[in-house]
Amino acid sequence: MASEAAPIESKEWTLDPETEYRFELDPGTSLAIKLIRGHAEVFGAELAANKPYLFGSECKAAIFTWRGCTIEVTGHPSTEYVSEETPMAAYANLHIAFEQMRVRALRDLRGSPVPDYERDKPTDPPRVLVLGPENSGKTTICKLLINYAVRAGQGWSPLLVNTDPAEGGWAAPGALSVAPVHSPLPTSSPASPLGAAATSAPTALSSNALLPLAYWYGHAESKRNPLLMERIIRNIGENIHDKYQVDLEGRTAGLIVDTPSSFAAGSGSSDDRQKLIKACVDAYKINVILVVGHEKLNVEMQRTLSNWTISTASAYTTISCTRTFTGRSSLPPAGISSASLGGETLSDLVLSPSSTVINFDDLSIFRIGAETMAPSSALPIGAARAVSETQAVPINPAMPGSGLLNAVLAVLAPPVNTDESERYDEEILDLPISGFIIVTNLDIPHRKMTILSPNQGSVVGRTAVIGSFEWSE
Numbered sequence: 497m498a499s500e501a502a503p504i505e506s507k508e509w510t511l512d513p514e515t516e517y518r519f520e521l522d523p524g525t526s527l528a529i530k531l532i533r534g535h536a537e538v539f540g541a542e543l544a545a546n547k548p549y550l551f552g553s554e555c556k557a558a559i560f561t562w563r564g565c566t567i568e569v570t571g572h573p574s575t576e577y578v579s580e581e582t583p584m585a586a587y588a589n590l591h592i593a594f595e596q597m598r599v600r601a602l603r604d605l606r607g608s609p610v611p612d613y614e615r616d617k618p619t620d621p622p623r624v625l626v627l628g629p630e631n632s633g634k635t636t637i638c639k640l641l642i643n644y645a646v647r648a649g650q651g652w653s654p655l656l657v658n659t660d661p662a663e664g665g666w667a668a669p670g671a672l673s674v675a676p677v678h679s680p681l682p683t684s685s686p687a688s689p690l691g692a693a694a695t696s697a698p699t700a701l702s703s704n705a706l707l708p709l710a711y712w713y714g715h716a717e718s719k720r721n722p723l724l725m726e727r728i729i730r731n732i733g734e735n736i737h738d739k740y741q742v743d744l745e746g747r748t749a750g751l752i753v754d755t756p757s758s759f760a761a762g763s764g765s766s767d768d769r770q771k772l773i774k775a776c777v778d779a780y781k782i783n784v785i786l787v788v789g790h791e792k793l794n795v796e797m798q799r800t801l802s803n804w805t806i807s808t809a810s811a812y813t814t815i816s817c818t819r820t821f822t823g824r825s826s827l828p829p830a831g832i833s834s835a836s837l838g839g840e841t842l843s844d845l846v847l848s849p850s851s852t853v854i855n856f857d858d859l860s861i862f863r864i865g866a867e868t869m870a871p872s873s874a875l876p877i878g879a880a881r882a883v884s885e886t887q888a889v890p891i892n893p894a895m896p897g898s899g900l901l902n903a904v905l906a907v908l909a910p911p912v913n914t915d916e917s918e919r920y921d922e923e924i925l926d927l928p929i930s931g932f933i934i935v936t937n938l939d940i941p942h943r944k945m946t947i948l949s950p951n952q953g954s955v956v957g958r959t960a961v962i963g964s965f966e967w968s969e
């Protein structure tokens with residue numbers, strides 16, 4: 497029998513007010529952090545005292561304290577140090593400004609008296625678009641501002657919109673999503689930067705309160721199919737609009753939109769980039785653009801979108817993070833038997849995907865656009881595409897080279913309206929995701945395929961869409 501690993505020694509760190517303990521983890525290692533004295537937070541989510549929090553999967557994060565604290569760290573991070581230079585004071589100021597906007601919006605909605613000094617101030621809640629280069633800390637700022645809003649004690653549930661398909665928000669990479677956030681979002685692993693949600697986590701979790709609405713884009717890069725990206729951005733916007741029509745108070749909490757780094761710069765066409773930024777501005781009625789660490793983009797935004805408040809936040813330069821499909825749970829360092837990972841008890845985090853064999857005809861599978869798609873600007877003048885970017889092309893699993901083996905597919909929700917006369921050609925683009933499957937085996941002679949799914953529900957009769965993500969163990 498293998499002997500248990502010897503407990504790893506713990507180290508105490510005493511942090512002065514407004515400083516942070518930063519760490520980075522190597523692959524396969526984990527770290528447990530316990531708050532011993534004082535108050536501390538990780539990207540805006542408060543740590544409870546005397547409870548070990550587990551970090552894994554090459555996580556890179558910081559424990560910040562406003563008033564000083566002592567933490568106990570168990571594990572061997574590849575880098576650890578205390579930084580006195582943090583952008584937190586600037587972020588807190590932003591939060592205060594947004595909080596005032598929310599209060600004014602709610603006061604206006606309820607018809608409450610307005611103090612004289614506030615009479616000329618706008619009454620729109622903050623609808624913030626966060627732009628910036630790769631690893632500049634965009635997702636972190638979104639999370640922090642959302643966490644401060646939900647902690648304000650006013651009952652706000654701001655919407656967090658994720659338009660970064662490489663990240664996938666609460667769904668799998670390739671998805672764009674939105675969810676109202678009711679409680680602080682945890683940090684534990686770069687594989688699930690926003691924590692788990694009902695659609696991606698085991699059923700026992702408290703984070704199941706988070707119910708995102710997600711659409712399938714299917715690729716990591718926005719330049720692959722900007723037209724489809726734009727359509728999904730607008731679809732999410734329409735859903736938000738519909739929600740706000742029936743939830744007038746909910747609207748006053750505002751929203752925060754995380755974007756991919758390709759919106760700030762990149763190898764794609766700058767026209768497409770500008771179009772996608774404008775699609776976000778229109779679809780989410782953005783009134784604040786927050787540019788993270790990108791002076792040139794800040795100036796460009798001021799020029800093109802002169803009516804908005806543009807703020808620049810200082811960037812945190814980072815190493816790149818590996819992201820995985822499911823965000824497997826990390827094992828705690830030796831000596832730590834119970835800990836919380838991303839706000840959840842470790843024992844609740846065992847995923848149990850189910851494998852099923854289905855007939856080829858049980859599922860209708862499509863690809864949106866052609867498999868390889870040159871941008872429209874690269875086509876010869878006058879040339880038309882054989883397959884348009886938003887055309888749903890059926891895939892026959894019996895055809896060799898279908899690309900289905902090991903592919904990640906999004907299973908779409910059935911159309912709400914089943915009236916045949918209401919159907920339209922591109923309807924498939926407007927259906928949200930209801931789950932994911934991976935094709936693990938194709939048996940062409942018997943016209944059967946094996947699928948692996950995190951959900952137990954049947955997919956028979958459903959529509960699934962392939963993208964460019966492949967599953968690998």
Ligand SMILES: Nc1ncnc2c1ncn2[C@@H]1O[C@H](COP(=O)(O)OP(=O)(O)OP(=O)(O)O)[C@@H](O)[C@H]1O
Nearest residue numbers: 518556557558630631632633634635636757812814
């Ligand atoms: N103050 C900090 N101390 C330590 N790590 C940090 C700090 N701020 C952010 N990070 C880490 O840096 C990494 C990159 O940050 P983040 O994901 O927010 O950047 P991003 O701009 O959204 O990245 P991408 O371009 O991939 O979308 C994350 O792992 C995050 O946890």
